[in-house]
Amino acid sequence: MAAAAPAGPGLYSEIGKKARVDCGLEPVPVGSSVLAITAAGTRKDEAIFHEIQSQLKKENVTVDVKATSESNASLNIFHDLGTPGLKAILCIPFPYQKSAKAELQYLHHHAGITAVVGLNASPAINLSGAFGTKAIAVGADAAYDTSTGEFTKYNAGLSYTSGDDFIAAVNLNNKGDSLAASYFHKVNPSTSVGGELAHRFSSNENTLTFGSQHALDPLTTVKGRFNNYGMASALIQHEWRPKSFVTVSTEVDTKAIEKSAKVGLSLVLKP
Numbered sequence: 329m330a331a332a333a334p335a336g337p338g339l340y341s342e343i344g345k346k347a348r349v350d351c352g353l354e355p356v357p358v359g360s361s362v363l364a365i366t367a368a369g370t371r372k373d374e375a376i377f378h379e380i381q382s383q384l385k386k387e388n389v390t391v392d393v394k395a396t397s398e399s400n401a402s403l404n405i406f407h408d409l410g411t412p413g414l415k416a417i418l419c420i421p422f423p424y425q426k427s428a429k430a431e432l433q434y435l436h437h438h439a440g441i442t443a444v445v446g447l448n449a450s451p452a453i454n455l456s457g458a459f460g461t462k463a464i465a466v467g468a469d470a471a472y473d474t475s476t477g478e479f480t481k482y483n484a485g486l487s488y489t490s491g492d493d494f495i496a497a498v499n500l501n502n503k504g505d506s507l508a509a510s511y512f513h514k515v516n517p518s519t520s521v522g523g524e525l526a527h528r529f530s531s532n533e534n535t536l537t538f539g540s541q542h543a544l545d546p547l548t549t550v551k552g553r554f555n556n557y558g559m560a561s562a563l564i565q566h567e568w569r570p571k572s573f574v575t576v577s578t579e580v581d582t583k584a585i586e587k588s589a590k591v592g593l594s595l596v597l598k599p
Contacts, residue, residue, distance in 0.1 A: 337465035339440040340456035343485035344497025450475035518543040558582040
């Protein structure tokens with residue numbers, strides 16, 4: 329059995345993640361040795377898109393397989409290496425095997441470091457790190473393309489967390505072109521609110537998003553969000569058995585409802 333990872337700031341990808349209002353489907357953790365299956369479908373206009381994902385975890389190895397109705401698939405293998413906080417990941421997409429990549433993650437009490445390298449002749453290399461504590465974390469993320477000799481991205485982030493009740497974060501993305509400030513606040517045990525203000529310097533464009541989630545009962549949650557461009561989305565999720573969920577979601581552009589409506593259905597099964 330793999331050793332537990334140390335508590336700390338987590339990975340760079342987690343900086344501000346909870347503070348950002350997200351009405352998409354959230355991943356469900358898999359237990360110690362089980363098979364989990366997730367099936368999702370989305371309808372936009374007359375087109376229907378399907379996705380199915382299965383995950384098998386046994387001891388310190390997890391195998392994740394995902395396939396879509398657009399003939400795309402991916403295989404992900406996660407291996408806890410025995411050292412607390414150290415994990416290796418292999419990702420192989422199909423039919424684009426040239427996009428395969430290997431990843432190494434290390435979580436420490438005061439740091440979270442990730443290194444990703446493409447498995448091809450001229451690989452892209454991605455390095456990211458978060459440093460601090462569970463309360464305050466600062467981090468950076470950069471990618472370098474060895475085929476062109478150029479940096480394809482560099483981002484930075486800062487977050488503050490106060491227990492489970494309040495999170496605030498600032499992220500600088502898109503090579504410094506986008507700045508986003510977000511927050512998450514638990515109003516009471518059943519209701520939370522959040523917001524994000526993003527500014528793109530190249531176009532002088534601002535996007536303001538508000539959202540909330542509310543637990544109707546211990547097994548049922550509703551979420552919604554809306555931004556200043558009229559994009560609205562909502563979902564209702566019900567845990568019909570332990571860690572097994574059914575979710576219905578919708579997204580619509582309120583300025584063009586007849587052309588933009590999307591409806592999604594997701595089912596997560598865990599024996």
